[in-house]
Amino acid sequence: MITRDTIVTGTLPRISLGRFDEILALANSPAAPEAALAYRMVAAYAVDPLFALALFHHESNFGRAGICKSSDTRSPGNTRSTRTGSGEILHTERGPFVRYPSWSEGFRDLAYRLIDPTFVYRQNQRRTIAQIIPTWAPLSDGNAPQSYIRAVEDFMQRFQQPQVPGLDLIIDFIPLTNPNRPQIPLSPQWLTVHETANPRPGADAQAHRTFAHSGGGPEQVSFHFVVDDHVAYQLLPLDEVSWHAGDGPNGPGNRASIAVETCVNTDGDWQRTLDNLARLLAAICRMYGWGTSRIVQHHKWSGKNCPTRLRQAGWDELINRVRTLLDQPAEASARFFPETGQSIAGGFRAFWERFGGLPIFGYPLTGEISETCEDAATRTVQYFERAVFEWHPDKPELADRFHVLLRRLGAIAWERRQAQ
Ligand SMILES: [Zn+2]
Structure with missing residues (x-):
């Protein structure tokens, strides 16, 4: 929203x-x-x-x-x-x-x-x-x-589209007055993965959000993201430094990397957490045009055994998952027409393009809507200037399961106005 x-x-x-x-x-x-x-x-x-x-x-x-x-x-x-x-x-x-x-x-x-x-x-x-x-x-x-x-x-x-496809991301920045929000400009070059090392039940992303918002403990730590098995929080803007790497106030870990904390609470689903982590890392790499070589462990900056579990098992698998996500072509988006303010998505779009597109069918006049068809069945349909597309999942013999009714442009526009 x-x-x-x-x-x-x-x-x-x-x-x-x-x-x-x-x-x-x-x-x-x-x-x-x-x-x-x-x-x-x-x-x-x-x-x-x-x-x-x-x-x-x-x-x-x-x-x-x-x-x-x-x-x-x-x-x-x-x-x-x-x-x-x-x-x-x-x-x-x-x-x-x-x-x-x-x-x-x-x-x-x-x-x-x-x-x-x-x-x-x-x-x-x-x-x-x-x-x-x-x-x-x-x-x-x-x-x-x-x-x-x-x-x-x-x-x-x-x-708008999701910032991290498949993961709920909540932006909730640490207050500007907090000591763990130093407001030092950051031009990120690296993406540092951490684990919270807090297995306590309930030590999820929301709990670490609260921890960071209340000052980040005596060491005044902070991090850009924290992710668990169902949600991720962004706690700092990506153009601001956070204190997370343990390599000092001028170390490259703190001054040139984005910090992602991974929750290890025992009441969380570790595989789902890793899946969410991979999605988040891929979205960040995609935005900067980075490959997976930019993703590093906290260990790189200070020698600390973090992320502990991933260092024991699963690090290479995580990186491979991110690589797979980055290799996927961008999602098949709906094609939008400013002329009529409508889009064609998915199967209707493929059919529209394959069988003639704009010259034959004209612009979309509606989005996909549910309508009662001539045989009294309710189907998904979409109105175009010179055609109405009906989706027939029940009739595979129809070309690509679409049924096209050609109608006059004026008649359709008039009928639809009457219907509203
Ligand atoms: Zn760490």
């Missing part, structure tokens, strides 16, 4: 590269050819690419309107200054705007300014939609921040 308080920097993407690319391509955005590079640049700063896309949509309808189009600025955020140093200042009748050498450089600057330790957002810890937008698009510059916030919220709600 996306709200105005959703955290959008220092965390994992809420959209896959494939879907990001698809939305820009289907909108005929001039940035579409650079979508993959743009996504990677934003994700590598731990800024949610879905948030960047929502800004791009609201600022210029993906580069198809306003100053972005008229002055060819290649600036998804319509920025008036550059934080990365890339781009040149244009002086227009609406004041200064940056023109970037490429769309991906425009996206990189959009993301970097949000986590630049010397700039307003990071310095004031503005990390949610409602905290960022009034600074991004201030009233004083003729904007309407409240409606901008709602537009971003709606866009993200509509297109």
Whole structure:
């Protein structure tokens, strides 16, 4: 659930590269050819690419309107200054705007300014939609921040995907005033795996979340994530240092790695915990474009026998699981059509593409809906401009189990309005 308080920097993407690319391509955005590079640049700063896309949509309808189009600025955020140093200042009748050498450089600057330790957002810890937008698009510059916030919220709600597929991730940052949240900037290079070494029943992710929120004990420890057999918590933004590696205040473990704590409570299911750990590690590697060689044991930094159980058995298997997840192609996303605001997913999409696509069937007018068909059976159907698709799992003799009724465009649109 996306709200105005959703955290959008220092965390994992809420959209896959494939879907990001698809939305820009289907909108005929001039940035579409650079979508993959743009996504990677934003994700590598731990800024949610879905948030960047929502800004791009609201600022210029993906580069198809306003100053972005008229002055060819290649600036998804319509920025008036550059934080990365890339781009040149244009002086227009609406004041200064940056023109970037490429769309991906425009996206990189959009993301970097949000986590630049010397700039307003990071310095004031503005990390949610409602905290960022009034600074991004201030009233004083003729904007309407409240409606901008709602537009971003709606866009993200509509297109969001899980941050860690198959695992519930709760973002719950340690309070800024805590001694175990030093707020030192972090550019992560490694992913350090720990075990909590606390076998006590109930010593799960939630219990360690409470431990970290209450100061992290006398040693004031902290970690970015803690995972158990049913949930993971993110306790620190990915652009902030945590104290976890035991290699001193300037050691590379503390200063250049992300910490993941693995619960070993005896009332937890260890295999499920490992499965969740693998999913989390894969999602983090994917966001930074890393291979599994970036995943290391706490032992590497201080010689401590941690993660104890995994060092005894299962480490190589864990790494292989992460590798398998990383090798999987991005999920088959629904194809979205901004023209009608509808998508085609799964089997309907395969059928639509295989038997003629847009020229034959037209755009989708609805999503998948349940409807009573001519034979009185209730089926999943989807309306297109020139056809209605019916799913017939009971009739394998039909081509790919879909049944297509061709209807006139006007008639369908009229019938559906009557039905509502
Ligand atoms: Zn450890």
